[in-house]
Amino acid sequence: MTALEDAARAAQHAPSVFNTQPWSWRITGDTMELFADSARQLDVVDKSGKLLLLSCGTALHHARVALAAAGYAVSVTREFDPSRGLLATVHIEGAAEPAQTDLADAIPRRHSDRRAFGERPVADEELTTLRRLVEAEGAYLHVVRPDQVVELAISTESAAGAERDDDAFQAELARWTSRPSFTGDGVPPETAVQQGVRRVPLRDFDPFGNAAQPIGDAHDQGTAYLVLFGETDEPEAVLRGGEALSALLLRATADGLSSSVISDAIEVEWPRHLVRGLIAGLGEPYLVIRLGYLPDAPPPPPTPRRDPRDVITVIE
Ligand SMILES: Cc1cc2nc3c(=O)[nH]c(=O)nc-3n(C[C@H](O)[C@H](O)[C@H](O)COP(=O)(O)O)c2cc1C
8 A cells, every 4th residue: 555655664763773774564454563673683782672662653653643644544553573673563454534645745854963052942832842852752751950960971971982992883883874875774974073172971972083064053952851761671661662753753854843862871881870860760761862053064964774665564
């Protein structure tokens, strides 16, 4: 069905760790199945596969948004069949009132922006809206308080230090930041941001010193930092966490916010322990998200995407 193919194509825009796009779709009649592509799991950064599942969750939510905007009611079954890598099945149940299209319109516009955001703060009402959206997807959101930002900064700085000293990590980073263009994946230097002093340090995607994007004139003064978390690290909860991440990022994009994601603080044990402290041990942290406003600077060039023919299979 064309609507399902269109939805799978829309899902190609979803964010993923190191832009690995570790998913594939199989479409049969009125059903589309989402599979994890374990060959794309990052061996060093993501030993547990949690970042892969979060990434697949963002793709699943993108597909749901595209189908809702096209006027389809769907049911979603999240089922784990590790032998096949099956994560979820989306089934078209019938027609529905077309949903508002602002989220679907945000899909191709959303991108990670790692430049420093400006002074304008993110309004409390906006943060409340985002928290409710995340909770509707079965995850939770903690807005990092001003007195907690230093602890978050220590967490990301110490994660960066640990990964800098890890040769296997550096080799994996080098692999995913210097991919040949035909692969349609990875984080190319044109989209990487030059390093600079930050309130909360970000991952350095520029191991070869070729980053094209200046950090900008702002200093992240108004940036909101959010911890996305769930009750457990069970696969279904983490997949739902990815769906919640997509819901948050698309709403934020539709509302004119810029965003990027921080996962290094979760990848290394001690920094993860610090982030767990920020949420008072209430659950398992999945990611940190930064949101803010940028002056009118043009967006960075889009990161590449895989050839849909390698990702989407249609069974006639
Ligand atoms: C699970 C997950 C983890 C990520 N971790 C980071 C990170 O630590 N630092 C960062 O700058 N971006 C991170 N990203 C963003 C990806 O690098 C980005 O989505 C990908 O390169 C595609 O680019 P785009 O978001 O501009 O489409 C993460 C995204 C996901 C879904």
